[in-house]
Amino acid sequence: MSQSKLRHLPAVHALIEHPELASSVESFGREAVVQAAREVLDRVRQKTAEVGVPDMADLQAQIQRHLEHRPTLYRTVLNATGILLHTNLGRAPLPEVAWQAMEAAAGYCDLEMDLSTGKRASRLRDVEEPLTAVTGAEAGMLVNNNAAAVLISLAALAGDRPTAISRGHLVEIGGGFRLPTIMQASGSPLLEVGTTNRTHIKDYEEALETGAGLILLVHRSNFVMQGYVAEPSVQEIIARAHAHDVPVVLDLGSGALVDTESFGLPRETSVSEAVQQGFDVVCFSGDKLTGGPQAGYLVGRREHIDALRQHPLARALRCDKLQLAAAIATLELYRRGEAQRQVPIWEMLRQDTEARASAWREQLGAGTVVDATGAVGGGCLPEGRISGFALALDADDPDGLLAALRRQDPPVIGHIDKNRVLLHPRTVPPQWDAKLVAAAKVALEGTGA
Numbered sequence: 158m159s160q161s162k163l164r165h166l167p168a169v170h171a172l173i174e175h176p177e178l179a180s181s182v183e184s185f186g187r188e189a190v191v192q193a194a195r196e197v198l199d200r201v202r203q204k205t206a207e208v209g210v211p212d213m214a215d216l217q218a219q220i221q222r223h224l225e226h227r228p229t230l231y232r233t234v235l236n237a238t239g240i241l242l243h244t245n246l247g248r249a250p251l252p253e254v255a256w257q258a259m260e261a262a263a264g265y266c267d268l269e270m271d272l273s274t275g276k277r278a279s280r281l282r283d284v285e286e287p288l289t290a291v292t293g294a295e296a297g298m299l300v301n302n303n304a305a306a307v308l309i310s311l312a313a314l315a316g317d318r319p320t321a322i323s324r325g326h327l328v329e330i331g332g333g334f335r336l337p338t339i340m341q342a343s344g345s346p347l348l349e350v351g352t353t354n355r356t357h358i359k360d361y362e363e364a365l366e367t368g369a370g371l372i373l374l375v376h377r378s379n380f381v382m383q384g385y386v387a388e389p390s391v392q393e394i395i396a397r398a399h400a401h402d403v404p405v406v407l408d409l410g411s412g413a414l415v416d417t418e419s420f421g422l423p424r425e426t427s428v429s430e431a432v433q434q435g436f437d438v439v440c441f442s443g444d445k446l447t448g449g450p451q452a453g454y455l456v457g458r459r460e461h462i463d464a465l466r467q468h469p470l471a472r473a474l475r476c477d478k479l480q481l482a483a484a485i486a487t488l489e490l491y492r493r494g495e496a497q498r499q500v501p502i503w504e505m506l507r508q509d510t511e512a513r514a515s516a517w518r519e520q521l522g523a524g525t526v527v528d529a530t531g532a533v534g535g536g537c538l539p540e541g542r543i544s545g546f547a548l549a550l551d552a553d554d555p556d557g558l559l560a561a562l563r564r565q566d567p568p569v570i571g572h573i574d575k576n577r578v579l580l581h582p583r584t585v586p587p588q589w590d591a592k593l594v595a596a597a598k599v600a601l602e603g604t605g606a
């Protein structure tokens with residue numbers, strides 16, 4: 158195509174500034190629209206010889222089509238299930254500052270450079286300080302997720318000696334995380350002690366005498382045990398293990414850095430309580446009750462954390478720069494005491510869901526506001542029910558209505574309760590209220606509900 162014709166093509170910024178594309182910017186984000194505009198312009202440049210220079214309206218239509226038919230990137234969805242940590246929807250939504258930190262790190266960044274000397278620096282250099290400050294531990298590091306944290310703990314601290322674990326702790330977490338399988342992968346043989354419901358200190362003692370190199374305790378994140386059950390105290394186990402010079406690791410799972418009871422949730426051992434109890438290493442997830450990016454945090458005694466850092470698996474299981482940036486930003490919120498307002502899961506727990514459900518009902522002109530319990534989800538606090546309100550929509554075909562809601566842009570994810578579709582405000586950020594109502598309107602009309 159001739160250069161003169163090309164000059165008639167608008168610039169990307171002029172295109173996306175156009176009012177016609179404002180709604181696309183709102184639904185897909187500026188970044189995506191800029192990207193789509195670039196790709197459409199590139200295509201046009203290559204093809205203009207055949208088809209001529211398209212006009213503005215044509216270009217906008219092409220951009221809109223391009224956005225709607227993007228290859229299956231992960232899409233923003235509105236989580237109206239009331240489940241705070243929804244495993245299928247990416248667990249914890251990230252704090253705003255974590256986003257910003259990821260953006261800053263997205264291009265080139267000083268991941269492994271000390272800018273004052275220009276020399277190589279550790280990518281973990283800025284993690285340990287906030288991590289130890291918020292947990293009270295001596296040392297800390299992180300790997301890709303909590304499954305990896307458990308794996309490296311066993312590999313580095315037990316080596317080829319067996320890891321003793323109570324049969325009551327050999328759990329399955331979900332998503333394929335089964336303690337026995339992870340333990341097998343670590344290379345440390347599994348040494349089961351006690352029974353499913355009762356384990357005594359003499360069971361651990363026997364294991365230590367037969368050469369256990371590590372004791373692993375696993376927090377019951379996703380189930381409860383009641384009835385004829387017994388377990389020695391943590392203090393007893395740690396004292397016996399240390400008498401044999403053997404470390405004790407706790408897989409805490411959910412990783413609360415705040416007092417869950419102050420949010421009306423059941424009590425949960427916090428990370429700092431576990432550290433105080435004297436565990437040598439405590440591992441926990443970054444994207445459960447910590448409310449940040451996926452990560453496996455490891456905190457505990459300096460000598461053990463150093464051993465983990467030096468193990469070859471530390472390299473194999475390391476976090477990328479985006480995870481690290483988001484993790485540090487999230488930890489800093491806890492350190493500054495700002496987590497309650499800025500970590501979305503904690504912020505969501507303080508919402509007035511009745512007022513919002515009523516506003517949805519009003520704007521939609523349909524549905525009923527009902528008492529509805531939400532849940533923490535993500536395999537955390539199985540007995541934690543979060544009371545609140547939801548909008549209930551009657552439909553002849555509730556499954557059809559759910560599916561129609563999922564087809565909206567952004568897709569809305571609700572759930573069925575007693576043959577009605579429930580939409581919970583708690584897990585939908587308020588700035589999306591208008592979109593949610595618009596989506597529900599279209600879905601209701603489409604399904605003739």
Ligand SMILES: *Cc1c(COP(=O)(O)O)cnc(C)c1O
Nearest residue numbers: 302303304330378409410411442
């Ligand atoms: C969730 C959980 C894990 C796995 O953590 P990921 O971060 O998902 O890898 C391991 N142990 C316990 C007790 C858990 O609750």
